[in-house]
Each structure stands twice: as C-alpha cells, then as structure tokens.
Amino acid sequence: MSSYKDKKVISIGTVNELTGLSVRQIRYYEDKGLIYPERTKRGTRKYSFADIEMLLQIADKREEGVQTGEIRKDLEKKEKKVVEQMLRGQLNAHFKMK
C-alpha cells in the first residue's frame, strides 16, 4: 500500500526547491493542519512526495485566493468520503451482500 511516495525522507530545504514555496509557508501550512511531516529524533521535519504533491495543490488554491481554513475543510470532506468507502467495502465483504 505505502511505497516510496509516502516515505517521509525529504528535508524542508529540498521541499522548498521542489515546490517553490518558502520555508515559512511550508511550516505555516503544517500549523494549519494541511500537511503533517514526520520529525527526526533531533526535530527536523521530513516530507514525502505525497506531501509535496499536496503542497503544490495548496499553492494552487492559495493563488485562487482560497484561505487555509477552506482548504482544510475540503480535505476533511475528502477524508470522510474515503473512510465511508472503506467501511462500505468492509461491510460488503463481511455480509456478502450485493
């Protein structure tokens, strides 16, 4: 299920180069709950390619003037849908209903 795309191994400086977003912006979006990098023992943030794709999407939204709160809400909705789908799949498998 999880592959290279989800492995958190990229430091914030590299994320900056890859996305064009400032380090300040990247940290701020984390603060607002849009991304959640991992931390090394020492405390440095590590991002995945999935995080980078997310950041690029966030950048697009922000350019359209969408506030971080809005972006957050949309993410939560999508997350809910995914969970619902998964539950549905589990139920179908369990009860063999069609």
Added chain:
Amino acid sequence: MSSYKDKKVISIGTVNELTGLSVRQIRYYEDKGLIYPERTKRGTRKYSFADIEMLLQIADKREEGVQTGEIRKDLEKKEKKVVEQMLRGQLNAHFKMK
C-alpha cells in the same frame, strides 16, 4: 520512466538511517563508482530510493567479503547487458525483423 524512485532528494544522514551504513561508507562507495548521488548548489549529496536499494545490495556483498572493485565490475556487466537489450530493441523496431 523515472518516478519517485529515481528522484535524488534524500540527504546522507537519512540514507544512513535507512541503510545502517555509516556516512563514511556511503561516501566511500561513491568514491569507488558504485553510486552517484547528485549535488545541490551548496554541495550536499542527494540520494534516490534507487540509490538506497543499491547501497543495501552493496552492504550484502561486502558482508560476503566481496571487494568494491568486484562489485563495480558486476555492475558494469549488468549495465552492458541493459544497453545491448536496448540496442536490440531499437534495431528490431527499425528493421521490423523477426
């Protein structure tokens, strides 16, 4: 063709954690032509997941007592085979021979 696996974005400290090899060893294997990380403007090495897999293979060989020179030769042989296959494919496509 090239995906996340080949993107060079991982710094040497993270490679150390991922492979268990010392920073010294990682640099040494580069010196011997077994891997070739990219460099940022400032000069820090950046590795890909493919590099990490290669390093794990190198570590196995080294544990078996194989010297870096030997490992190097094997790599060159494999590289040659790949090139030959590619040329063959090109020729077949070009002359439509069967």
Added chain:
DNA sequence: CGTGTAAGGAATTCTGACACG
C-alpha cells in the same frame, strides 16, 4: 490571515588527512 525577517542555538555536511592494517 498569511508571510517576511532577525536572533540564537544546535545539529548537519563537506573536504583532506592521519590511523590501522
């Protein structure tokens, strides 16, 4: 609200070299 910046400290990375063997 979103982002820039200066501040001070701690950890990272780099190179060339000496060491052992």
Added chain:
DNA sequence: CGTGTAAGGAATTCTGACACG
C-alpha cells in the same frame, strides 16, 4: 582496502516573536 575519527568552516533547521495589514 575499508572504515573510523578529529578539525574547521559553511549552510540548515528549529522556535518564538515582531511586523504589516
């Protein structure tokens, strides 16, 4: 041959805060 280590410098990252708006 392969790897450890101390050395000195340069760049990175972190947090909390002030600034503007």
